[in-house]
Amino acid sequence: MKTVVATGRTVEDAVRSALVRLGVPKERVQVRVLQEPVKPRFGFFGGRDARVEVSVIPTVEEICQEFVEGVLRRMGIRAEVHVRTGRSEDGGLSLYVDCAEEDAALVIGRRGSTLDALQYLVNVIANQGREGYIRISLDCGDYRRRRRESLEKKAERAAERAVRTKRPVWLEAMPASDRKIIHTYLQGRTDVTTTSEGSDPHRKVVIIPVVSSEPARSVRTRRHSR
Missing domain, CATH: 3.30.1370.50 (R3H-like domain)
Structure with missing residues (x-):
């Protein structure tokens, strides 16, 4: 999760500064106020700026990609996970594992058992805390087709x-x-x-x-x- 700390005369100013640095709209971030602003006394002394921590909320695509790549890395498999253009046949997301040919067999498993297990886990991770269920399809080496x-x-x-x-x-x-x-x-x-x-x-x-x-x-x- 990408995070920046920003300051400003007000909390709103600090958040706007963080959004510019992150390059995302306000709807895509979580804001934590680290320090409330204090107005200077007598117009000159004792004031301080607001300080906020702003974090980008990852998309479901990013969550799935990071999870699958992390699991494969722990399996000793160097692979990249790509989100396919468009959606799968049932309206969910479609992810594709791109790895060396010798590693594809490990990712797929016997009759797709490993791939199916990984697909089940990524569906659980992707739908934690979601109101509507989204189905994730995972493939490797064009195995599904x-x-x-x-x-x-x-x-x-x-x-x-x-x-x-x-x-x-x-x-x-x-x-x-x-x-x-x-x-x-x-x-x-x-x-x-x-x-x-x-x-x-x-x-x-x-x-x-x-x-x-x-x-x-x-x-x-x-x-x-x-």
Whole structure:
């Protein structure tokens, strides 16, 4: 947090001086009065200026960036965290970890486990004391896109197998975020429906073929459990 100490004839003057030095509007700072002004006696002696400490309130982007970089630094990983242009698909912020290729595997972890854990923590930090919840998406090495494409291909193959064999197909156990990708991808198909069975961390997606005798209305209105 960037902080300056400034003086002035009044507290307001001191704050204005600090704002000029910091280059930010008053809404972006916290002010702590260190010393109230005292008017000089007899017009000449005993007076003193106001003294204030003004600190810039970090943005949520800065909070997230500093937190993630700090955690990675303690892991022995030299990396930079960038806030992506725009917002993520669900309206939250999107952060990207830029690091050496050999370190990317450590940041991502097995099936994204480390990346998911870090994303959970940064969401907790970013939303402390906030009235409205903001969701943070964290990525490294373009893992999220590659993982989504891999799951969609797996879902497509499994759906084709279910239709061909006319039997349900169980996928391997996966976290809720991966199951959601499978369910969402197959929503557009009318020849299969999906559900989830089991308890975390062993919960699995089941792809069920829709038999031809099933009324079309029930296919269109099917629901899935994540």
